[in-house]
Amino acid sequence: MILMKDVIKRYKEVIALDHFSFSAGENEIIGLLGPNGCGKTTAINCMLSILKFDKGEIEIFGEKVDPNNNDIKQRIGVVPQEIAIFNNLNVVENISFFCGLYVKDSKTRKKLVDEAIEFVGLEKYRKFSPRQLSGGMKRRLNIACGIAHKPDLLFLDEPTVAVDAQSRNFILEGVKKMKDNGTTVVYTTHYLEEAEDLCDRLVIMDNGRNIAQGTLNELQRSISTQESITVSFLDDEDLRKKLKSLPNVVNVEKSGEIYTIQFEKHQNNLPNLIKFIEENQLTYTQISSEKPSLSNIFLELTGKELRD
Numbered sequence: 199m200i201l202m203k204d205v206i207k208r209y210k211e212v213i214a215l216d217h218f219s220f221s222a223g224e225n226e227i228i229g230l231l232g233p234n235g236c237g238k239t240t241a242i243n244c245m246l247s248i249l250k251f252d253k254g255e256i257e258i259f260g261e262k263v264d265p266n267n268n269d270i271k272q273r274i275g276v277v278p279q280e281i282a283i284f285n286n287l288n289v290v291e292n293i294s295f296f297c298g299l300y301v302k303d304s305k306t307r308k309k310l311v312d313e314a315i316e317f318v319g320l321e322k323y324r325k326f327s328p329r330q331l332s333g334g335m336k337r338r339l340n341i342a343c344g345i346a347h348k349p350d351l352l353f354l355d356e357p358t359v360a361v362d363a364q365s366r367n368f369i370l371e372g373v374k375k376m377k378d379n380g381t382t383v384v385y386t387t388h389y390l391e392e393a394e395d396l397c398d399r400l401v402i403m404d405n406g407r408n409i410a411q412g413t414l415n416e417l418q419r420s421i422s423t424q425e426s427i428t429v430s431f432l433d434d435e436d437l438r439k440k441l442k443s444l445p446n447v448v449n450v451e452k453s454g455e456i457y458t459i460q461f462e463k464h465q466n467n468l469p470n471l472i473k474f475i476e477e478n479q480l481t482y483t484q485i486s487s488e489k490p491s492l493s494n495i496f497l498e499l500t501g502k503e504l505r506d
């Protein structure tokens with residue numbers, strides 16, 4: 199679906215994309231993740247040929263991107279980060295306008311608009327002006343405008359920023375439904391848990407570069423911090439120093455009586471810890487082991503936190 203090779207994009211002295219490569223296959227949700235300013239929107243705008251790039255190659259549906267290729271444009275949907283709707287048009291009229299850029303037949307368009315409204319759950323608000331909608335509903339309208347023409351490839355740029363929980367669920371369930379209906383989705387977000395839950399594959403960006411890609415499992419296996427064990431101790435003693443001296447421990451954090459211990463790749467971290475607890479006659483109420491989160495992966499790869 200998308201093949202982007204060694205793309206360089208400069209804004210004067212700023213290198214926004216630095217030999218950036220990216221691919222997306224058919225019928226997958228691919229997450230594009232990274233901190234503010236790492237180049238996500240620039241990458242998407244280059245794929246959409248909204249922006250010219252300095253070097254590299256981009257193909258979509260097997261063809262070189264070109265702002266004049268309308269056949270490609272018809273098969274793509276875009277939901278930009280900034281809400282792009284007309285305040286002087288109501289919900290139906292907004293969706294119909296954007297759908298009308300690709301679908302000229304009015305009967306077909308009406309059916310597609312109705313389906314898009316149902317898809318984002320705005321049936322009760324058909325005649326509402328955007329001014330009368332909440333922030334989350336505006337986002338849902340923004341999405342309806344981008345998907346009404348049933349694209350094969352959809353770009354969603356941070357669609358859940360500043361939305362209420364109900365709209366967020368609508369959006370996430372909607373993205374999963376799009377995939378079930380055969381659409382490939384490129385999804386950018388700062389919310390790492392959302393990406394873990396939603397995306398089939400992830401690309402992590404930093405400073406305009408693709409620094410890691412793969413499924414969550416592949417990314418988890420690629421880093422050295424492999425396991426995080428959380429224990430709730432009842433003992434008063436500060437155990438950080440002792441825990442740090444256990445084999446394979448990378449880091450120990452304490453919050454009240456709860457300790458989070460990061461281990462390197464190893465088979466026996468949990469048995470070793472339980473042995474330590476028994477030998478030191480410690481009392482614990484809960485113990486659980488987790489694989490590294492995307493947040494841990496990002497931290498190890500970049501040395502920086504990517505805060506939700």
Ligand SMILES: Nc1ncnc2c1ncn2[C@@H]1O[C@H](COP(=O)(O)OP(=O)(O)OP(=O)(O)O)[C@@H](O)[C@H]1O
Nearest residue numbers: 209212213214232233234235236237238239240241
């Ligand atoms: N029109 C522009 N002129 C100059 N610099 C720009 C322009 N657009 C983006 N940049 C710079 O290019 C870099 C990449 O920006 P971009 O918006 O692509 O990042 P992003 O990952 O989408 O950020 P965010 O998560 O905040 O949306 C940043 O350093 C940004 O300041």
